[in-house]
Amino acid sequence: MSSQYDLQIQNEIEDPTIRPKLIMGDSTTYASLDDDVVGIVEGFVEKTPMAWYLMIATSLSILTMLGGIVAYLIVTGVGIWGNQSPVFWGWPIVNFVFWVGIAHAGTLISAILFLLKQDWRTSINRFAEAMTIFAVCCAGLFPGIHVGRMWVVYWLFPIPNQMEMWPNFRSPLLWDVFAVSTYATISLLFWYMGLIPDLATIRDRATTKLRQGIYAIFSMGWTGSSRHWHRYEKAYLILAGLATPLVLSVHTVVSFDFAVSQLPGWHTTIFPPYFVAGAIFSGFAMVNTLIIPIRSIFKLQHVVTLRHLEVMNKVILATGSMVGYAYAMEFFIAWYSGNPYERFVFENRAFGNYWWAYWTMVSCNVIFPQLFWFKGIRRSVPAMLVVCIFVNVGMWFERFVITVTSLSRDFLPGSWNYFKPTAFDYLTFLGSFGLFFTLFLLFVRFLPMIAISEVKGILYKQNSGH
Amino acid sequence: MDNNQNDLPHLGLLAEYETPEALMAAAEKVRDGGYKRWDTHTPFPVHGIDEAMGIKNTILPWIVLGAGAAGTVTALVLQYWTNAVAYPFLISGKPLFSWVPAFPVTFELTVLFAGVTTLFAMLGLNRLPRLHNPLFNVKRFARATQDRFFLAIDSQDPLFNDSSAKALLAGTGASAVEEVPDDNSATTPPMWMLQAFVAFAFLTFIPIGIIVGSWKSTSDKPAWHFVWDMDFQESYRTGEQVPLFENGMAMRAPVEGTIATGELFASSSYFRGVLDDETLDKAQADRSASEYVEFAPIAATRPTLERGQERFAIYCAPCHGDSGYGDGIVAERATSLIATGGANGWVPPTNVTTPVIASQPDGQLFDSITNGIRNMPGYGKQISVDDRWAIVLYLRALQRGANATIDDVPQSERGGL
Numbered sequence: 001m002s003s004q005y006d007l008q009i010q011n012e013i014e015d016p017t018i019r020p021k022l023i024m025g026d027s028t029t030y031a032s033l034d035d036d037v038v039g040i041v042e043g044f045v046e047k048t049p050m051a052w053y054l055m056i057a058t059s060l061s062i063l064t065m066l067g068g069i070v071a072y073l074i075v076t077g078v079g080i081w082g083n084q085s086p087v088f089w090g091w092p093i094v095n096f097v098f099w100v101g102i103a104h105a106g107t108l109i110s111a112i113l114f115l116l117k118q119d120w121r122t123s124i125n126r127f128a129e130a131m132t133i134f135a136v137c138c139a140g141l142f143p144g145i146h147v148g149r150m151w152v153v154y155w156l157f158p159i160p161n162q163m164e165m166w167p168n169f170r171s172p173l174l175w176d177v178f179a180v181s182t183y184a185t186i187s188l189l190f191w192y193m194g195l196i197p198d199l200a201t202i203r204d205r206a207t208t209k210l211r212q213g214i215y216a217i218f219s220m221g222w223t224g225s226s227r228h229w230h231r232y233e234k235a236y237l238i239l240a241g242l243a244t245p246l247v248l249s250v251h252t253v254v255s256f257d258f259a260v261s262q263l264p265g266w267h268t269t270i271f272p273p274y275f276v277a278g279a280i281f282s283g284f285a286m287v288n289t290l291i292i293p294i295r296s297i298f299k300l301q302h303v304v305t306l307r308h309l310e311v312m313n314k315v316i317l318a319t320g321s322m323v324g325y326a327y328a329m330e331f332f333i334a335w336y337s338g339n340p341y342e343r344f345v346f347e348n349r350a351f352g353n354y355w356w357a358y359w360t361m362v363s364c365n366v367i368f369p370q371l372f373w374f375k376g377i378r379r380s381v382p383a384m385l386v387v388c389i390f391v392n393v394g395m396w397f398e399r400f401v402i403t404v405t406s407l408s409r410d411f412l413p414g415s416w417n418y419f420k421p422t423a424f425d426y427l428t429f430l431g432s433f434g435l436f437f438t439l440f441l442l443f444v445r446f447l448p449m450i451a452i453s454e455v456k457g458i459l460y461k462q463n464s465g466h
Numbered sequence: 467m468d469n470n471q472n473d474l475p476h477l478g479l480l481a482e483y484e485t486p487e488a489l490m491a492a493a494e495k496v497r498d499g500g501y502k503r504w505d506t507h508t509p510f511p512v513h514g515i516d517e518a519m520g521i522k523n524t525i526l527p528w529i530v531l532g533a534g535a536a537g538t539v540t541a542l543v544l545q546y547w548t549n550a551v552a553y554p555f556l557i558s559g560k561p562l563f564s565w566v567p568a569f570p571v572t573f574e575l576t577v578l579f580a581g582v583t584t585l586f587a588m589l590g591l592n593r594l595p596r597l598h599n600p601l602f603n604v605k606r607f608a609r610a611t612q613d614r615f616f617l618a619i620d621s622q623d624p625l626f627n628d629s630s631a632k633a634l635l636a637g638t639g640a641s642a643v644e645e646v647p648d649d650n651s652a653t654t655p656p657m658w659m660l661q662a663f664v665a666f667a668f669l670t671f672i673p674i675g676i677i678v679g680s681w682k683s684t685s686d687k688p689a690w691h692f693v694w695d696m697d698f699q700e701s702y703r704t705g706e707q708v709p710l711f712e713n714g715m716a717m718r719a720p721v722e723g724t725i726a727t728g729e730l731f732a733s734s735s736y737f738r739g740v741l742d743d744e745t746l747d748k749a750q751a752d753r754s755a756s757e758y759v760e761f762a763p764i765a766a767t768r769p770t771l772e773r774g775q776e777r778f779a780i781y782c783a784p785c786h787g788d789s790g791y792g793d794g795i796v797a798e799r800a801t802s803l804i805a806t807g808g809a810n811g812w813v814p815p816t817n818v819t820t821p822v823i824a825s826q827p828d829g830q831l832f833d834s835i836t837n838g839i840r841n842m843p844g845y846g847k848q849i850s851v852d853d854r855w856a857i858v859l860y861l862r863a864l865q866r867g868a869n870a871t872i873d874d875v876p877q878s879e880r881g882g883l
Contacts, residue, residue: 030509030613077696151692158548162681166548168555175570182574186581193585197611201509204608220595224610226493228592229511231524235588238530242581245573253570453611456510460486 022120022458028302030456037450038202040298042211052445059437066431069424070145078148081428082421087407091425092146095432097399098282099139100180100254101275102392104247105283106132107187110194111243114236119461120311122454123304126198127294128287129191130449134439135286136184138432143176145428172256179253186246190239193232196222197453251279258402265345265406268333274326278395281319281365285391288312292385294444303450306379313378316391320369323398327366341411349405353418357401364394477600477648478620479631480607481640486512489615492638493518496617499634503620507601507610529587530580537579541572597655603647618646735759737851739829739836758829762855766862774860777853781845785815790864792817813841818861819868831858 073080083090106129113121147153156177158167167174199219206212222228255275258266288309295304334346349358368390377383404419443449483489486508493506497520506515515521549555550562589595601607601618610616617640619631635643691697702708702716711718731737740757764770779788787793792815803809816823823831835854838844849857872880 034612075693149693158544160681164553166553168557169545169549169571170555170557170567172570175574178571178574182578182581185578189581189585193588197509201611204611216597217595220589221597221599222594222611223599223601223607224507224509225592226506226508226512226515226519227521228594229508230516230521231526231588231591233511234524234526235584238527238584239581242577242584246577246581249570249573249577253574256570453510460510460512464487 022123022305022307022462028459030459033303033450033452033455033459034201034205036300036303037448037452038198038205040444041202041446041448042205042207048445052441056438056441059434059441062431062434063438064434065427066434069428069431073145073424073428074150078146080422080424082419082425084417084419086410086412086415086417087404087419089403089407090419091400091421091429092142094396094399094403095429096139096142096146097254097403098396099135099142099432099436101251101279101282101395101399102286103132103135103139103183103187103283104251104276104279105287106130106135107183107190107243107247108280108283109287110190111240111247114240115244119458120308122451122458123308124287124291124312125454126191126194126451127291127304127449128283129187129194130440130443130447131287131290132187132283133184133191134436134443135283136180136187137439138436140180140184141432141435172253172260175253176257179250183246183250186239186243190243193236193239194451194454195447196220197224197232198448198451200224201452202448248276251275263406263410264339264341265349265402268330270326270329270333274323274330277319277322277326278365278398281316281323281369282391282395284312284316284319285388285395288316288384288388289392290440292381292388294449298444298449300450303455306381309381309384310378313372313384313387316388317369317372317378320365320372320391324362324366327362345406345409348409349401352405352409354401354405354408357397358405361394361397361401364390365398368394474621474628475648476621476645478618478622478626478646479635480601480604480644480646481617481635481638482606482609482642482644483615483617483639484641486515486615488639489617490515490518492617492635492640495634495638496619500625501619501623502625503623505618505620507607507616507618509609509611509613509615512615524591526584526587526591530584533583533587534576534580537576538572540579541575542568544575545571600646600649603649604644606642606644733763735829736763739832741829758827758833760827760829762828762832762858764852764855764859766859770856771860771863773853774856774858774863777849777857778860778864781849782857785842786818787815789868790818790861791868815842819865821869824862824865824869828855828858828862831861 069080078092081090081092083092106125109121109128110125113125144150144153147156155161155165156167156174196219199215200222203212203215203219206215252272252275255271259268259271261267291304292309295301331346331350334342337343348354368387371377371383371387377387408419409416481492483492489506489508490512493515496504497518506512506519508515545568546563554562556562601610606614607616617635617638619626619635621628632643704717706716707714708716713719734740739759741759778790782790783794785792785794785796787797794815797815800809800812800814804812832854834842835849835857836844836846846854866874
């Protein structure tokens with residue numbers, strides 16, 4: 001049924017007076033949508049493709065390796081990483097900021113675009129939200145294991161303890177604990193709430209008792225009652241309203257970790273907006289990187305259309321340009337401030353020891369996304385996949401440049417040093433991808449990756465001409 | 467009508483519709499029929515159904531508002547109480563609590579409380595989770611979450627009348643009207659489920675109880691060591707014996723000729739005011755006047771004397787007075803206390819302009835400043851060597867001034883006296 005959609009239908013019309021169809025294929029009905037989306041979950045449960053087993057086996061073994069590294073880290077100490085004076089915030093913090101940044105796309109798509117009534121979000125929001133949650137898991141891992149003495153990690157939280165001590169609420173690192181854990185909780189709730197009606201659909205279509213039972217528990221007895229929908233929609237709107245400032249606050253607070261300190265190159269007011277733009281940029285790039293293969297593997301091109309990808313690319317272009325502007329503005333202010341330390345740090349970023357990292361960052365984040373000005377590239381699936389992967393790489397390097405160049409050249413030239421990652425740095429970072437993809441593959445197998453009930457609403461709107 | 471409620475073999479009626487429009491039209495009819503206990507079921511929220519059914523606005527936003535306010539208050543109280551009251555964090559003398567740094571956590575907790583409440587209040591108001599629902603006994607109802615639109619009237623509705631309700635629904639263009647069978651299943655969960663829940667809840671309290679118990683009690687057992695190489699580090703303490711070195715000492719002796727910071731007294735006449743050829747370790751008490759250097763080893767220039775005057779005003783004048791007569795404010799205060807019977811055993815500061823003092827060699831004055839003399843404390847730690855010599859030179863100027871005659875005044879200035 002799904003493959004009957006008409007590829008001739010163009011939904012990337014530029015004429016603003018015509019509202020292009022978001023869901024393609026005249027034959028797409030509520031039932032065929034269920035078949036296409038829930039069918040993946042059902043088909044998988046009955047006969048899971050070999051490829052899925054191969055992928056999950058790979059990511060599980062990487063995850064196992066991560067477990068081993070973390071265990072080794074606990075008994076040995078953070079010395080297994082390349083963190084050395086004066087760069088005590090090495091890759092673990094770089095990876096933390098990298099993953100938190102990626103985690104911004106999901107809630108942005110589901111909350112901000114919801115408030116802005118951007119209907120195209122419905123095809124990708126479930127997927128992006130899931131990605132958000134898994135990215136937050138990866139992000140949360142790093143500060144947790146970076147503290148060194150993991151058995152006292154509960155000190156981060158205001159928990160009554162035997163020392164009668166309390167955390168310092170004026171530390172940005174503590175704000176971070178609150179921001180990231182709130183974000184993780186709210187994103188999870190938002191995601192779960194969106195899932196409830198779709199889980200009920202799976203329950204009601206179930207052909208086996210086991211599947212029916214499990215999905216019945218998680219769908220909480222949802223019957224699609226209009227009285228329930230009424231409160232549900234209100235709750236969704238409220239959550240979107242709450243999540244909107246929350247998304248913006250999270251990376252703002254993460255940027256405070258840097259901006260509130262006194263280190264040249266970190267102590268700047270541009271950091272909060274610049275970090276938020278960068279987070280959206282990296283998050284959207286990651287969504288595209290993942291959804292491009294997924295939509296073709298699972299034959300969802302009529303739901304996640306080229307038009308969706310193109311809109312995403314436009315957001316990437318816009319946020320990428322903001323990031324480029326921020327890079328330029330940092331340099332300008334370093335010069336304009338007349339502060340010799342600030343000037344030194346920026347000269348050193350571009351032309352010092354880490355010039356290679358800086359120019360990797362600039363080319364991946366500023367130059368390549370500019371290709372999206374060309375319609376041909378913006379609409380070419382292979383081309384956008386390459387650009388999005390470049391953006392992912394570039395955004396990792398951005399965090400590396402910020403963290404490592406500033407720290408390695410601090411105020412005391414006597415302690416300057418060149419940061420060298422160890423094998424464990426590489427493996428821990430790789431391991432976080434194992435965690436991410438394990439969760440992601442489980443999601444793809446067991447949960448509906450398209451928000452079916454929302455897309456049905458769009459389908460209804462589209463067909464009834466509203 | 468009340469009577470027939472429980473006599474019915476079913477719990478209500480269920481009508482199925484193909485499209486949202488058909489459902490909406492039916493809903494308007496049922497609403498106008500005055501029914502209270504009825505509902506529609508749709509795979510996606512149908513817009514306009516709220517008015518068609520007469521659903522009133524939910525109170526959910528108000529609950530969320532309350533929860534958000536609770537979050538704000540919790541965050542502020544938490545931050546104020548922990549950082550300003552229970553465990554005051556004094557950072558660079560800043561106030562213990564201020565609003566701006568309290569903002570991020572306050573914002574996050576507000577959102578957290580409000581967000582968590584939104585979901586759970588929505589579920590609560592919807593009476594979810596509900597794992598059993600008689601509607602599920604109707605086979606076709608499974609499509610309510612897929613592609614069909616349903617309308618259900620509860621037989622418990624005060625207006626409910628089997629035949630008239632059936633007639634009403636039949637006239638709404640329903641593709642099917644069915645009775646919802648009563649499966650007579652219990653509306654409360656089985657006993658074993660409750661028991662298991664209580665047992666589980668009880669068990670979760672055990673670890674919490676153990677933690678709280680050990681937190682509140684003291685123990686004379688040694689502490690647990692998780693990380694041995696951190697708690698017991700392989701390092702030697704000063705004075706410990708080690709086989710590593712020939713002399714068996716953990717402390718390494720300084721290289722021969724090492725001089726501690728600030729203790730390089732290369733020239734005894736400059737640093738101590740005593741002649742260089744005198745033995746350095748000779749006690750002050752046996753020193754005779756002839757051993758002091760006669761003249762200060764620095765030049766008596768105008769800047770030096772001005773420096774001396776300034777230092778004297780800071781370090782000496784409070785006791786010895788601006789002119790060195792021994793009438794500084796400390797001395798004046800002591801004199802006035804003596805008049806009222808206080809300041810017992812007070813030794814007045816010496817008048818440093820008397821011939822006795824004036825006849826002392828420069829080195830001796832330097833020594834008195836450096837090490838103090840009898841009741842006067844030493845100022846060697848506070849005043850640098852050069853400054854002490856400058857004070858000595860200034861003392862000479864004071865002595866000269868105090869004992870001056872008209873011959874000391876230059877001819878040209880005498881008119882001004």
